Amino acid sequence: MYGLSPADLDLQARARAFVDTLIPYEVEAELHAGELPPAVLADQRRRVRELGLYATNMPAELGGGGCSMLQQVLVQEQVGRATNALGWIVHTPPSWFPPVATPDQVERYLRPTVAGDTQECYAITEEGAGSDVDAIMATARRDGDAYVLNGVKWHVTSYNDAGYAFFQAKLTEGLHAGEHALFIVDLPSPGVRVVRTPLYSHSISHHHPIVAFEDVRVSAANLVGSEGGGMAFSYEWFRYERMMVAARCLGAADRLITEATAFARERIVEGQPLIEFQAIEIMLADSVTELFAARSMTYEAARGVDAGIDLKVQHAQCSMAKLYASEMAGRVADRAVQVFGGRGYMRENVAERFFRELRVERIWEGTSEVQRQIVAQQLAKRGLRALV
Ligand SMILES: Cc1cc2nc3c(=O)[nH]c(=O)nc-3n(C[C@H](O)[C@H](O)[C@H](O)COP(=O)(O)OP(=O)(O)OC[C@H]3O[C@@H](n4cnc5c(N)ncnc54)[C@H](O)[C@@H]3O)c2cc1C
Numbered sequence: 001m002y003g004l005s006p007a008d009l010d011l012q013a014r015a016r017a018f019v020d021t022l023i024p025y026e027v028e029a030e031l032h033a034g035e036l037p038p039a040v041l042a043d044q045r046r047r048v049r050e051l052g053l054y055a056t057n058m059p060a061e062l063g064g065g066g067c068s069m070l071q072q073v074l075v076q077e078q079v080g081r082a083t084n085a086l087g088w089i090v091h092t093p094p095s096w097f098p099p100v101a102t103p104d105q106v107e108r109y110l111r112p113t114v115a116g117d118t119q120e121c122y123a124i125t126e127e128g129a130g131s132d133v134d135a136i137m138a139t140a141r142r143d144g145d146a147y148v149l150n151g152v153k154w155h156v157t158s159y160n161d162a163g164y165a166f167f168q169a170k171l172t173e174g175l176h177a178g179e180h181a182l183f184i185v186d187l188p189s190p191g192v193r194v195v196r197t198p199l200y201s202h203s204i205s206h207h208h209p210i211v212a213f214e215d216v217r218v219s220a221a222n223l224v225g226s227e228g229g230g231m232a233f234s235y236e237w238f239r240y241e242r243m244m245v246a247a248r249c250l251g252a253a254d255r256l257i258t259e260a261t262a263f264a265r266e267r268i269v270e271g272q273p274l275i276e277f278q279a280i281e282i283m284l285a286d287s288v289t290e291l292f293a294a295r296s297m298t299y300e301a302a303r304g305v306d307a308g309i310d311l312k313v314q315h316a317q318c319s320m321a322k323l324y325a326s327e328m329a330g331r332v333a334d335r336a337v338q339v340f341g342g343r344g345y346m347r348e349n350v351a352e353r354f355f356r357e358l359r360v361e362r363i364w365e366g367t368s369e370v371q372r373q374i375v376a377q378q379l380a381k382r383g384l385r386a387l388v
Pocket of ligand 1: 121122124125127128131155156157158200208360363364365366367368369370373
């Protein structure tokens with residue numbers, strides 16, 4: 001099915017087998033704020049590298065997997081089958097970075113990241129700037145051979161594990177005053193402080209604190225690309241991450257349908273397996289149908305990226321895949337809770353966990369409303385034939 005090559009199928013099987021070893025730890029993670037014992041984590045970290053599943057999106061010359069977009073989707077689809085973000089150990093560093101990184105940035109940040117010795121986090125969103133990234137208030141002022149950064153960033157995912165942050169700000173002066181620029185800030189650095197670490201719906205070990213950057217000095221060598229180029233990197237990362245969100249939602253839906261079907265076969269009500277009741281059949285059938293549609297769409301969109309189709313069309317197709325797959329997965333989780341009945345409301349049940357965890361897939365990396373806006377704008381500009 002899907003015309004996958006032997007290499008694709010091998011990678012998919014490796015990722016599936018690895019994620020199968022994570023799933024038994026889900027309930028323990030759920031009950032301990034996402035944390036697993038250090039020895040278990042160390043073993044998972046070792047195996048993910050041995051299996052060639054780490055940094056699949058990075059170029060082979062930097063030590064990454066050099067995988068096609070379709071192959072990355074296949075891996076992240078498997079990652080999505082585990083709850084509590086246990087699959088995030090299959091890390092994908094910033095794929096937009098290698099073409100623009102200076103030799104110094106390659107050595108100091110990229111190579112160690114691909115090797116798994118450090119990790120990045122993103123500090124872009126602010127209290128008054130999320131969907132509308134251009135509304136950020138964070139500033140960058142040039143001072144000799146350094147920049148001075150100021151701003152308060154929200155939802156900085158994985159800050160607690162990160163060795164450095166990408167910090168997006170607007171330049172206060174010079175030729176590009178008012179335009180965006182992206183900087184690398186080492187963590188910890190003087191002037192960087194956690195304001196607070198809010199709790200979220202999911203129980204994962206990656207925190208999303210609010211972080212204040214107060215007169216943080218970074219060397220000019222930590223500017224990514226050029227002044228005024230900040231937004232371009234964010235757009236590229238959004239495009240990539242939207243595809244990966246779609247992929248993980250496919251995996252989540254696959255797991256939910258598999259588990260709900262197994263339960264519906266075993267549970268006997270009025271002398272009959274649950275799966276023989278039409279009301280249950282409808283929920284499962286709708287779920288499988290929508291998964292098939294979402295998977296076909298996501299794989300096709302990934303193939304388009306690999307074929308190098310027009311960038312704006314890629315952008316719209318990644319948005320469509322993210323929009324449809326995330327909404328599909330939310331519906332599937334809701335139905336799965338219903339199929340499990342009271343068990344589906346227990347935190348030890350996979351459907352309960354996914355029901356909470358999948359909600360954010362419609363929010364981060366651009367909300368569903370923003371994805372619809374992107375698709376509609378591209379439709380108006382390019383017409384239907386260009387998009388589908
Ligand atoms: C768990 C989590 C982790 C995150 N991790 C990171 C991270 O690591 N780094 C980072 O920088 N950010 C991160 N974010 C931020 C995330 O990208 C934003 O939350 C998201 O882009 C939405 O922005 P917002 O929260 O400001 O919502 P708003 O922009 O305030 O949106 C509120 C509502 O208005 C709607 N809306 C907004 N604009 C429009 C429009 N033009 N038309 C119609 N409706 C609109 C939205 O769809 C939404 O329903 C994270 C968020 C969460 C929840």
